[in-house]
Amino acid sequence: DTAVSQTPKYLVTQMGNDKSIKCEQNLGHDTMYWYKQDSKKFLKIMFSYNNKELIINETVPNRFSPKSPDKAHLNLHINSLELGDSAVYFCASSQDLIAGQYEQYFGPGTRLTVT
Amino acid sequence: SQQGEEDPQALSIQEGENATMNCSYKTSINNLQWYRQNSGRGLVHLILIRSNEREKHSGRLRVTLDTSKKSSSLLITASRAADTASYFCATDHSGNTGKLIFGQGTTLQVKP
Numbered sequence: 001d002t003a004v005s006q007t008p009k010y011l012v013t014q015m016g017n018d019k020s021i022k023c024e025q026n027l028g029h030d031t032m033y034w035y036k037q038d039s040k041k042f043l044k045i046m047f048s049y050n051n052k053e054l055i056i057n058e059t060v061p062n063r064f065s066p067k068s069p070d071k072a073h074l075n076l077h078i079n080s081l082e083l084g085d086s087a088v089y090f091c092a093s094s095q096d097l098i099a100g101q102y103e104q105y106f107g108p109g110t111r112l113t114v115t
Numbered sequence: 116s117q118q119g120e121e122d123p124q125a126l127s128i129q130e131g132e133n134a135t136m137n138c139s140y141k142t143s144i145n146n147l148q149w150y151r152q153n154s155g156r157g158l159v160h161l162i163l164i165r166s167n168e169r170e171k172h173s174g175r176l177r178v179t180l181d182t183s184k185k186s187s188s189l190l191i192t193a194s195r196a197a198d199t200a201s202y203f204c205a206t207d208h209s210g211n212t213g214k215l216i217f218g219q220g221t222t223l224q225v226k227p
Contacts (some may be wrong), residue, residue, distance in 0.1 A: 031213050041152075041219065042217075043158075045215065048212070048214065055212055090157055090158070092158075097211065097212070101146065101163075104160065104215065105160070106158040106159070108157045109155075109157050
């Protein structure tokens with residue numbers, strides 16, 4: 001069974017469109033994250049949720065909106081897509097909020113290409 | 116910026132040799148973690164070392180932490196072709212927000 005799953009794996013869309021990426025974890029973890037990895041492999045956190053509560057909201061354009069319907073799911077909706085949004089987006093989860101005490105489990109990633 | 120730096124950016128070795136990767140950071144940490152990323156895949160956790168620890172082992176992996184120098188190293192002994200991947204260090208500076216700061220990674224190629 002996949003611990004952290006994301007859909008879709010690939011997403012190709014045009015500028016200006018709105019798209020969503022879904023993430024689910026079956027590990028029973030309390031905390032979930034969204035990361036963005038650019039073409040140089042630089043990985044940066046975007047959001048984290050703990051028990052459906054937003055904890056981290058980095059300097060991300062408000063076109064990006066995370067939604068956590070329950071502890072096991074964290075979706076990412078992106079409005080008015082721009083070329084610069086092209087990247088690989090990773091969902092991750094950890095047992096608890098204190099990241100330094102628990103490892104994070106990553107999903108396989110969603111490669112978003114905006115044309 | 117708190118972002119860590121990894122050195123070297125790329126490393127190419129023969130199977131059976133040891134590989135050493137270094138990570139430096141700028142501000143004090145609670146913990147440091149190492150992750151591996153195979154091409155086109157998600158990151159996989161390798162080792163977590165707390166700020167009060169100096170060395171940790173896991174199989175062929177050995178991690179050291181020197182908080183006075185704000186640096187860590189990852190040693191992979193007797194490397195295998197399957198170790199070919201990118202390796203990232205990640206630092207926890209906050210302790211209670213879930214935020215990890217990732218370095219830019221070291222790309223390791225192990226030639227059979």
